Amino acid sequence: MTDFSGGWPEGFRSGFACFVGRPNAGKSTLTNALVGTKIVITSEKPQTTRTVVRGIVHREDGQLVLVDTPGLHRPRTLLGERLNDLVHATWSEVDVVAVCFPSNEKIGPGDRFLVTELAKVRGTTRIAVATKTDLASPERIGEHLLDIQRLGEETGTEWAEIVPVSAVAGDQVGLLADLLVGLMPEGPPLYPDGDLTDAPEETLVAELIREAALDGVRDELPHSIAVVVEEMGLREDRPPDKPLLDIHANLYVERSSQKGIVIGHKGARLRAVGTTARAQIEALLGTPVYLDLHVKIAKDWQRDPKQLRKLGF
Numbered sequence: 001m002t003d004f005s006g007g008w009p010e011g012f013r014s015g016f017a018c019f020v021g022r023p024n025a026g027k028s029t030l031t032n033a034l035v036g037t038k039i040v041i042t043s044e045k046p047q048t049t050r051t052v053v054r055g056i057v058h059r060e061d062g063q064l065v066l067v068d069t070p071g072l073h074r075p076r077t078l079l080g081e082r083l084n085d086l087v088h089a090t091w092s093e094v095d096v097v098a099v100c101f102p103s104n105e106k107i108g109p110g111d112r113f114l115v116t117e118l119a120k121v122r123g124t125t126r127i128a129v130a131t132k133t134d135l136a137s138p139e140r141i142g143e144h145l146l147d148i149q150r151l152g153e154e155t156g157t158e159w160a161e162i163v164p165v166s167a168v169a170g171d172q173v174g175l176l177a178d179l180l181v182g183l184m185p186e187g188p189p190l191y192p193d194g195d196l197t198d199a200p201e202e203t204l205v206a207e208l209i210r211e212a213a214l215d216g217v218r219d220e221l222p223h224s225i226a227v228v229v230e231e232m233g234l235r236e237d238r239p240p241d242k243p244l245l246d247i248h249a250n251l252y253v254e255r256s257s258q259k260g261i262v263i264g265h266k267g268a269r270l271r272a273v274g275t276t277a278r279a280q281i282e283a284l285l286g287t288p289v290y291l292d293l294h295v296k297i298a299k300d301w302q303r304d305p306k307q308l309r310k311l312g313f
């Protein structure tokens with residue numbers, strides 16, 4: 001813990017960074033490694049998360065606020081367009097965008113699309129991170145770094161740094177933190193010390209429920225589930241050593257056929273989703289949870305501005 005009650009040290013730097021990259025590039029794992037506590041949900045998430053502070057790195061010499069954006073994708077629905085606008089807006093508001101390129105995979109059209117889009121944003125520093133270096137040979141890493149450099153030249157992107165790291169092996173994670181802090185503007189801490197994330201608990205809880213609900217039906221319903229936590233609070237009249245957190249959440253699907261998939265035969269699937277999500281929420285918040293889930297139909301919510309607003313987009 002750092003104590004800045006007497007003011008912050010001279011030369012202190014603070015600012016925002018976000019990791020971008022193709023699905024499974026290792027963004028969440030890297031965020032966790034930098035922050036040092038597991039907060040982010042690491043698995044493939046469809047592109048419906050809103051921008052959220054994922055973690056805060058507190059250091060003697062600076063503070064890094066890591067924000068997350070949904071993945072950029074070719075818009076087919078109103079939701080897709082809104083999300084892409086949100087991605088561009090986030091990129092222009094952060095100090096550094098770090099593009100992750102997994103070292104065990106070749107750079108592809110998806111990476112090129114992303115870097116080309118990113119090149120349109122002015123005034124943001126870009127760095128490239130070659131992730132998962134533990135999965136590649138030194139020769140391969142060398143080639144990969146050259147490919148990243150070349151991609152930069154072809155897209156008119158000036159990489160302030162190109163850094164190879166392995167979040168899993170812990171290689172160069174410290175160096176990456178040093179570089180990121182060094183690229184932040186001078187200024188006071190943006191968040192009080194000790195905050196690992198300011199993502200509202202409801203958002204994290206909703207994400208855990210969504211993850212559980214999508215498990216196994218991702219192919220059928222990849223973008224058709226939204227979760228809204230309607231109410232969350234400690235139950236009254238409980239002894240202090242036996243708290244119970246009540247959570248009421250709605251799972252929105254677009255059509256009644258999807259409702260059937262989510263609920264399952266005689267409600268079996270929804271019960272399993274509830275059990276999985278409850279265990280994860282309890283692990284996250286450290287409190288026993290009573291989870292009440294309801295499945296509702298919000299017809300074609302991805303195309304309806306009113307529904308989107310209600311769901312927080």
Ligand SMILES: Nc1nc2c(ncn2[C@@H]2O[C@H](COP(=O)(O)OP(=O)(O)OP(=O)(O)O)[C@@H](O)[C@H]2O)c(=O)[nH]1
Pocket residue numbers: 021022023024025026027028029030041042043044045131132133134135165166167168169
């Ligand atoms: N060996 C190895 N595996 C890694 C490393 N970083 C991430 N992974 C694995 O790669 C997979 C994807 O990692 P995530 O951190 O979830 O990737 P992401 O970019 O956040 O993925 P999306 O949320 O789908 O965009 C997980 O199985 C991780 O355990 C690494 O440095 N080395």
